[in-house]
């Protein structure tokens with residue numbers, strides 16, 4: 001219970017590091033703003049993206065079938081997986097049939113969600129994550145802390161140390177250029193040895209039966225085109241109706257994600273390469289249930305840009321690992337309770353409900369409102385931590401009676417001025433940690449209004 | 457397998473919302489000059505843009521990359537220094553420079569579109585050290601909507617938009633050009 005506060009507390013224990021993390025993400029948020037402002041029709045694009053996704057989700061069975069039909073006609077083998085376990089078995093079967101020993105992977109949050117790596121490793125298959133950030137955390141044996149920038153929590157000194165140990169770079173070397181070059185050489189040798197390549201999917205176009213993969217490094221394409229077997233794993237919400245809709249989404253995605261006009265590579269895979277084979281695995285893993293939760297279904301519109309994380313004051317200061325789920329941050333906090341309400345009951349509270357996530361979301365998911373709705377459900381089902389439940393019921397009593405509220409504010413104003421700090425910032429007052437209480441106004445608004453109102 | 461699919465689709469049918477309309481929309485307009493904008497954006501992402509009258513010659517390439525480099529050329533101007541069609545994709549790493557004709561380019565984001573028809577191997581534009589595109593000035597469109605009206609993805613097994621040299625910012629958000637794909641991208645725009 002309540003892992004997020006504990007993990008966040010561990011993270012912010014190092015203040016300098018917290019500030020650095022906060023700043024790094026804020027820079028990305030600012031880049032996003034700059035790029036978004038450069039497009040006059042930005043808001044129209046968001047609205048269109050939202051409507052296209054709403055439409056698709058309300059005809060999801062139809063579009064998935066159309067997608068499958070066209071993919072099959074292209075010579076692609078299509079597989080359906082109801083959950084993570086089935087997904088892992090399907091991938092393993094494909095690899096076994098082709099006697100694959102070495103698999104290169106490029107960024108796929110879905111395989112992370114399904115726990116594919118440990119599963120395949122147990123079967124004796126070597127898996128190399130090839131996106132630089134993903135490779136770093138794979139070597140470090142850590143989960144990603146962000147969906148677009150998986151190693152955003154690490155300092156270059158730590159990466160230098162890691163590469164020195166694992167890739168024999170010079171001791172003490174921290175220059176990103178140098179370290180990236182070392183990774184390039186290291187990964188190229190793996191690309192050339194791989195028997196199969198697996199990638200995630202950004203968009204699956206029903207009209208063409210093709211999948212679109214967006215990356216910056218070129219690792220997905222290196223893997224896919226060099227290995228005889230290519231596998232693309234996609235959540236079933238990735239489908240979009242038409243080729244033309246890619247226009248709307250590719251214009252929004254990279255601008256929202258990292259403040260780039262488009263990712264360096266936007267690849268469209270439709271047919272297997274000559275002499276090769278191509279597989280697409282369509283994965284449910286709880287998505288069809290989420291579709292049935294009226295209040296939360298539109299979380300399936302998410303295109304995984306990460307903008308809500310970069311802007312979130314809680315995410316920026318608590319780090320991705322504190323969420324303990326593949327997709328952290330605001331969107332993760334509305335996806336997780338649907339998976340396991342008890343386990344993740346603290347995440348919808350890891351928010352100030354400031355609404356910044358909703359403002360930046362390129363597909364207009366009402367993230368903060370969904371967080372609020374989950375809070376209500378969590379409270380109703382009795383999953384609130386005791387201290388929070390006690391405070392809430394006290395607050396409810398005070399806030400529901402104007403008289404009690406007036407009395408409370410009057411006393412609080414007096415008390416807060418005179419109470420000694422140790423008492424105010426008592427250990428039991430979790431709100432006092434890392435926070436300064438505001439200056440107490442001398443007058444309540446009500447008194448001020450009475451006074452001013454009489455004068456004019 | 458069949459059951460799994462039927463099962464998933466059944467659940468979707470039960471759970472999906474009432475039908476919502478699919479919006480239709482036309483390509484948005486723009487108020488920039490596509491050629492100028494393309495150059496500006498491409499340079500901002502670390503690419504190089506050169507205006508070219510006539511053919512590209514050996515001296516120009518030597519100027520850019522030095523003498524004696526191995527080249528695959530997909531344009532008439534220039535012949536390849538080795539025959540890649542006889543090689544397997546995994547034998548391609550020695551190729552340093554790849555020159556390809558680009559079908560279309562997008563001004564708003566610098567994305568250059570090419571498909572399998574110009575690629576003896578799909579991996580060619582990714583595995584080379586340096587990439588050169590040759591683009592007709594009239595093939596530059598304003599934005600992605602326009603581009604996707606002009607091309608038909610279903611015609612090809614593989615196609616790609618490439619919008620600059622390969623890059624990463626995975627180490628402390630420091631931009632490094634030349635992550636895993638091409639280290640540089642030069643676009644020759646032909647009038």
Ligand code: SF4
Nearest residue numbers: 302303305306308361
């Ligand atoms: S919820 Fe919206 S902002 Fe957050 S990752 Fe998804 S698409 Fe991006």
